[in-house]
Amino acid sequence: MDKPLYINRFRYHFSITKLVFWTCIFLGLILLFFLHSPHSSSSSSQRRFLADPDWEIRVIKSGKPRSRAGGLKVLVTGAAGFVGTHVCAALRRRGNGVVGLDNFNAYYDPSLKQARRSLLERADVFIVDGDINNPTLLKKLFDLVQFTHVMHLAAQAGVRYAMKNPASYVHSNVAGFVSLLEVCKSANPQPAIVWASSSSVYGLNTKVPFSEKDRTDQPSSLYAATKKAGEEIAHTYNHIYGLSITGLRFFTVYGPWGRPDMAYFSFTKDILKRKPITIFEGPDHFSVARDFTYIDDIVKGCLGALDTAKKSTGSGGVKKGPAQLRVFNLGNTSPVPVNKLVNILEKLLKVKAKKIVLPMPANGDVLFTHANISLAQRELGYKPTTDLQTGLKKFVRWYLDYYTRSGKKSNV
Ligand SMILES: O=C(O)[C@H]1O[C@H](OP(=O)(O)OP(=O)(O)OC[C@H]2O[C@@H](n3ccc(=O)[nH]c3=O)[C@H](O)[C@@H]2O)[C@H](O)[C@@H](O)[C@@H]1O
Numbered sequence: 001m002d003k004p005l006y007i008n009r010f011r012y013h014f015s016i017t018k019l020v021f022w023t024c025i026f027l028g029l030i031l032l033f034f035l036h037s038p039h040s041s042s043s044s045s046q047r048r049f050l051a052d053p054d055w056e057i058r059v060i061k062s063g064k065p066r067s068r069a070g071g072l073k074v075l076v077t078g079a080a081g082f083v084g085t086h087v088c089a090a091l092r093r094r095g096n097g098v099v100g101l102d103n104f105n106a107y108y109d110p111s112l113k114q115a116r117r118s119l120l121e122r123a124d125v126f127i128v129d130g131d132i133n134n135p136t137l138l139k140k141l142f143d144l145v146q147f148t149h150v151m152h153l154a155a156q157a158g159v160r161y162a163m164k165n166p167a168s169y170v171h172s173n174v175a176g177f178v179s180l181l182e183v184c185k186s187a188n189p190q191p192a193i194v195w196a197s198s199s200s201v202y203g204l205n206t207k208v209p210f211s212e213k214d215r216t217d218q219p220s221s222l223y224a225a226t227k228k229a230g231e232e233i234a235h236t237y238n239h240i241y242g243l244s245i246t247g248l249r250f251f252t253v254y255g256p257w258g259r260p261d262m263a264y265f266s267f268t269k270d271i272l273k274r275k276p277i278t279i280f281e282g283p284d285h286f287s288v289a290r291d292f293t294y295i296d297d298i299v300k301g302c303l304g305a306l307d308t309a310k311k312s313t314g315s316g317g318v319k320k321g322p323a324q325l326r327v328f329n330l331g332n333t334s335p336v337p338v339n340k341l342v343n344i345l346e347k348l349l350k351v352k353a354k355k356i357v358l359p360m361p362a363n364g365d366v367l368f369t370h371a372n373i374s375l376a377q378r379e380l381g382y383k384p385t386t387d388l389q390t391g392l393k394k395f396v397r398w399y400l401d402y403y404t405r406s407g408k409k410s411n412v
Helices: 003-037 045-051 051-061 081-094 110-122 137-145 167-187 224-240 263-271 294-308 338-349 374-380 388-405
Strands: 072-079 095-102 126-129 149-152 192-198 245-250 276-281 327-330 354-359
Touching: 003 276, 051 095, 051 126, 051 137, 072 374, 081 095, 081 110, 081 149, 081 294, 095 110, 095 327, 110 126, 137 167, 137 338, 149 167, 149 294, 167 192, 167 224, 192 224, 192 294, 245 294, 263 276, 263 338, 276 338, 294 327, 294 374, 327 374, 338 388
Parallel strands: 072 095, 072 149, 095 126, 149 192, 192 245, 245 327, 276 354
Antiparallel strands: none
């Protein structure tokens, strides 16, 4: 028997209302998801600058080479970091277009990062406040400037901190690197990429000096493991998309404007404050040693890598042919025991250190590092010229000037 018409109508209206109701709930959930997704982590700053026409003008101006001869246009990630600041300044000095990117995180005193930013502003380099895990921002930067090169230095650094905050290493060194490579592979033209790997990939190897041909499959810290992962990820993007990629294995870089979490920096601070410093030693009182490398030498290596990088072969996400894939050690080739580092600092600071010597805990540290740099010498013209004594002298002069005379506090 047919149902009365009004009942059918009622059912029809009821189902339409239900449909509208559930569609609204669904759309609301999608909106919520996007508002809380990690990509929107820096979305407030992104909204701020995407709406600001002045921001675009500053990016374009900063990315413009001073002359046609200085044609490189480089995106430098981690630009407010130690190595990033020095590389940006050096590139700008020789006339290249340089745009910086940095998330100004609080791993160490952000005011030092802001001071580096001011330094670069005076050199005409603009640093965008944003994260490599934000593809919308990265794409926007590539829309504004056709970068020929990316110098990728943004990372979660530090060997021992990886035990305290492992997720930050995966977020920056693995997810962040992939996010950047995804945008680079789709860019047209694709840029050539030079990025910071680490001496720590040699892990527990005992054969010295460390050569690029040696195994790198026994990392001793999560930090090292994420840098090693980066090298494998680089291989994949080179293989599938034709991106030209060069990895640089830095060996304990030090110098003015350095990182407060590193031993030479925190020892200086504590020695001056007459506070005790802890020196780790290996089994049988083995003195732990590092191939400390001065920042100016590292910068020359970075520029050498950018200048010898061949073009990527793909475009718009499609590989057109095999592309360059390289990895180089950038060290000093003369390891120095940590004890000796402390002796040099004592003399330069004219203060005796209060030393506490402890057996090295299982904290991810390795006993020694020593770079074989013949490959970088041959291919990049890399030739370190600063010994530890000379480099530390320059660091101490900067430190005293920055923290003492300018009245800044070292909130390390
Ligand atoms: O070469 C590298 O790849 C790495 O160099 C440094 O790592 P590290 O060599 O451990 O540098 P520092 O943290 O300055 O430590 C230097 C030495 O001082 C020792 N140390 C450190 C801290 C301390 O309180 N006492 C102490 O004896 C460490 O065991 C190590 O042998 C950087 O921190 C890493 O980001 C970088 O990637």
